[in-house]
Amino acid sequence: MKIWYDVSDLVSWKLPHLTGIQRTTVGILNGLVEQVGDVGLVRYDVKAGRFFALTVAELPASVRCHIRDRAASNVAESETAATVPARVPSGRVASRPDRRRPSRFKMDLFRGTDGEAEELRHAFRQFKTATRQLRKSLSSWVGRRLRTSLRGGGLATPPHAMRDPTLNPLPAQDAATFIAAGDALVSIGATWGMAGHGRAVAAVRGRGVHVVRMIYDLIPTIKPQWLEPAYTRSITAWVRSVLRESDRVLTISEFSRREIERYCQESRFAPPALTVVRLGDVLEGSAAERSPAPLPRFVPGRPFFVCVSTLDVRKNHRLLYDAWTQLAVRRGGRCPDLVCIGTPHLRVADLLHEIGQDRAVNRHIHVLHGIEDSELAWYYANCSASIYPSKYEGWGLPVAESLGQGRMCLASNATSIPEISSDLPEFFDPYDVYALVLLVERVLDEPDWVQARERIIRERFRSTGWQETAAQVLGAITGAARETGAPVWPRLAQQRAAVAPSVVSMQGAKSA
Incomplete structure (x- = not known):
């Protein structure tokens, strides 16, 4: 059995740093590679409607620098970097030797009193936020109009079709034949905005691949007042797809597990086994690993x-x-x-x-x-x-x-x-x-x-490393494979005995 790891949301990552879910995806990947060695990477292509294999070199540089096999080169660079004392008494922005000198246009643009410059910067940040939201709203509106036109004015996903998968047949998909029957596909990233991703997972699972996916929480589904309606509908459809088309579903707290159970009971369908894993919480470049910590770009002048x-x-x-x-x-x-x-x-x-x-x-x-x-x-x-x-x-x-x-x-x-x-x-x-x-x-x-x-x-307090989180994920993968009689690595069986995540099967609980 080989593990195939879905990095679809990392392929198009544009920020210079990783945030919540992406940090989790990379942290667990590093832990899996360290414990298993041979982990294949896959990405979902929206246009082709299927998975493709890829290498670490095809990921953005802002992601590659966090992947384990590039850590050695980064360590060499960090050892030659100049260090700065941990504290300064003033409230000024700390200077950096590699910071580029601002252009004449920017210097003239922000010249004036501190209040005027800050007001202009704040207005510009608001403009960027509003522009981003407008782009999302327009994209959602266009998508709804297209789906309505194609379906003759009906709903894109009728509620009864979401409730019973037999009423919503899946079109034929190329099931990524390089993923063999008995392998495991692990998908824990932010894939809910990728059209057809759930169908591609279902096609792979139909070939005998063990599917393990992650639901972090049900906030968009059960707390719609905090999100846009289109986003709530999209996430809800994705959640139902994950619960239907997975051999095991991971979640990150007992509270989330209980919320998923309650939601499934209210929706009247049973999910696969649920496994709670504890997320890693060790910062890269933390104070424990680097002393003294380098100054940030902004240093407050007061407590x-x-x-x-x-x-x-x-x-x-x-x-x-x-x-x-x-x-x-x-x-x-x-x-x-x-x-x-x-x-x-x-x-x-x-x-x-x-x-x-x-x-x-x-x-x-x-x-x-x-x-x-x-x-x-x-x-x-x-x-x-x-x-x-x-x-x-x-x-x-x-x-x-x-x-x-x-x-x-x-x-x-x-x-x-x-x-x-x-x-x-x-x-x-x-x-x-x-x-x-x-x-x-x-x-x-x-x-x-x-x-x-x-x-x-x-x-x-004992911090949790990403290796520990990955070990719990491995336990879930091994458990899903053993339930179907698929062969697993001998050392993974030992790993599972050492790290036993909590598993709750709604099917078993219902029959009991």
Whole structure:
């Protein structure tokens, strides 16, 4: 049996750094390669409607630099790079020797008072966010119009057809014959926007290939108020496809597993076995691996808290704004800074406008994006504490990252977040502004308490490496193969005995 690993969402990756799901995809791939050795890569081609094999060299450079077989060359480069002391007293942006000198046009464009330049930069960021959303909306609208025309005015995917796969026959597909019967296809990336991907997986599975896929959470399906309707419909159809056309479904928390079970019961169909895996939370270039940590591009001039999260309604940055509004009144010039690291997403333009125009807090709240792991490690190492106020999560990786750095974490007590650690974060209700204000002030006013808590965190919290996550994925693959009597590697059988992920079969539970 050979493992084929789906990297479809990495092939067209354009950002200079990896974010949540893509970091997970690469981290598990590195762990699988380390433990198995021979792992084939595949990508889905939308036009051809099938999978193709590819090599690491065909991935973008921003992805290749995180793949294990390129790590050696990166280490050699990092050893020759100049290091900078971990802290500076000023609030200026740290200079970098390799930074290009800005063009004369840019220098003239941003010349003026600090307030004028910041207002212009904020307006430009809002323009980019609005343009990106307009492009998505237009694409969704055109797609709906085309599907309606082709189907004579009917719905693109009638609800009854989604409920029963026998009422929605799949067209014939080229089933990527290089993937042999008895092999395993592992797909854990963001493939829900790829038309026909589910049909290609079904065609491969029909040839006797074991399919293992990942559902991180059901947020778009059961919490549609936070997303665009077209996106909700697309994700819901993808979720149903994953549950129907998989031999085993991975998820990232017991909370998500329970949500999937409940959704399947309400939809009246049984999914395949569910396996919970714990995500890796070790940062590349973290403070533990590199000392001292290099300076980031922006260094706050006051004590600061850090929130690492996409800027989204669900992530609850409104609570942070309200809390800092109170802190500015209560503490005056002693109000700390807040560094929000993440890319703006849906429905936060108005909030960012309020923050930018609010003279009481705009000098204290800083929104950054495009931050590398080495910079992120610096913010964790030098902040007063991290904050994670999310209303709903499938896991909550930044909480684990913060604890892994040995730092105090003020975390929401909602959904899956307490699974990361039930007693090491300082929890608060994500709808209680005053509770968060009191925790922030306690961190600032009681340094001895913070030091004692962080000492306990360093002693008791155990970070999870991506090799451990990959071992759990291997256990799920091996389990799916054994259920069908397919041969597996002898050492994988031993690996499965050593790392036993929780498996729940809805089919078995129903018959029991």
